[in-house]
Amino acid sequence: MGTLFLPRYKNTKGETKVSKVWHIRYRTNAGLVSESSKTTSQADARRLLRQREGAVADGKPVVKNADRILVRELAESLKTEYRANGRKSVERLRYSLAHVLPHFGHRRAVQVSAQDVIDYVAVRQTQGASNATINRELAALKRAYTLAMESERLHRRPPIKMLSERNVRQGFFERDAFEAVRRRLPEPLRPVVTFAYVTGWRVPSEVLTMTWNRVNFHAGTVRLEPGTTKNDEGRVFFLTPELKACLEAQRVATDAAQRKTGAIVPWVFHRDGRAIKDFRTAWTNACKAAGVPGRIVHDFRRTAVRNLERAGVSRSVAMKMTGHKTEAVYRRYAIVSEGDLRDAARKLGALVQEVVQVDPPDPGVSVVTSRIN
Secondary structure, three states, X not given: OOEEEOOEEEOOOOOEEEOOOOEEEEXXXXXXXXXXXXXXXXXXXXXXXXXXXXXXXXXXXXXXXXXXXXXXXXXXXXXXXXXXXXXXXXXXHHHHHHHXXXXXXXXXXXXXXXXXXXXXXXXHHHOOOOHHHHHHHHHHHHHHHHHHHHOOOOOOOOOOOOOOXXXXXXXXXXXXXHHHHHHOOOHHHHHHHHHHHHHOOOHHHHHOOOEHHHEEOOOOEEEEOOOOOOOOOOEEEEOOHHHXXXXXXXXXXXXXXXXXXXXXXXXXXXXXXXXXOOOHHHHHHHHHHOOOOOOOOOHHHHHHHHHHHHOOOOHHHHHHHHOOOXXXXXXXXXXXXXXXXXXXXXXXXHHOOOEEEEOOOOOXXXXXXXXXX
């Protein structure tokens, strides 16, 4: 068992004094170890002693300076882990940490409490952040602590509870709205949204990064190789007439750009041979001009799923085409619009047409029945 004690020391006058800071002493395989608890609270010192004893009992190395580790140091380790593993969500992490670090970065990791996390959530909500956005930020903070615990730099993390997400987007494009937005986009961006509208592929990571070696006009396919998608699975999409026409026109534009620049253009979608990195401003302006403000590019993914459902494509095949790994996520994208409900009611009304007039059992009373085939 370890012990707590207040060490004695001599001041500059040679007088013996008793320290107000508690020290702890415990035994490890290497022998007896003493260290300062850096606190005048006996309860806090005892808590530290129990942590040290627990680590020794579990065969874990004792981290003496854990109380000095800052949250921003945990964040740096998290970013290193993302880069080392080539995670595709590194941009999402950067955005999350841009909000987390101003609030927690200067804090000592062991001092962050559950109340601190609650306070952070309250601040972000007053700033207008959605629950989904806040959850991504909390997930980054939680992962940073988890990595520190796995590397045994820390032995605990504060409770980090996720918020309920009721703000699932339900946007999609009817054909006329899609055409209206496409007409108002700059010319180089029109084939990008056409491809996304048909395939439902992710624009930033799967469409804008597409190269010509993935397009096979002879086989009539476009494919993504394993490891290039969000779920790391490969994907193939057979060209529809609209998709084929789009890519053939883009091939002509690419050849023209190569003759003009004298350089090979590997990207399918580009601006005069230069890769398209982002077009949020152009997209926002086009949506406003088309009368559908607030739409996002990701709505094409939902639209493609709904179109596949309308076309009667089996769910297993549709998931392979759009790259959904789980049926639960796919079902979330299979959105029903008011137009779909209106069509369903019209079809139901068409079925209930045959009205049979039967002889009334009593004079003056008629019974009308209907039959649905």
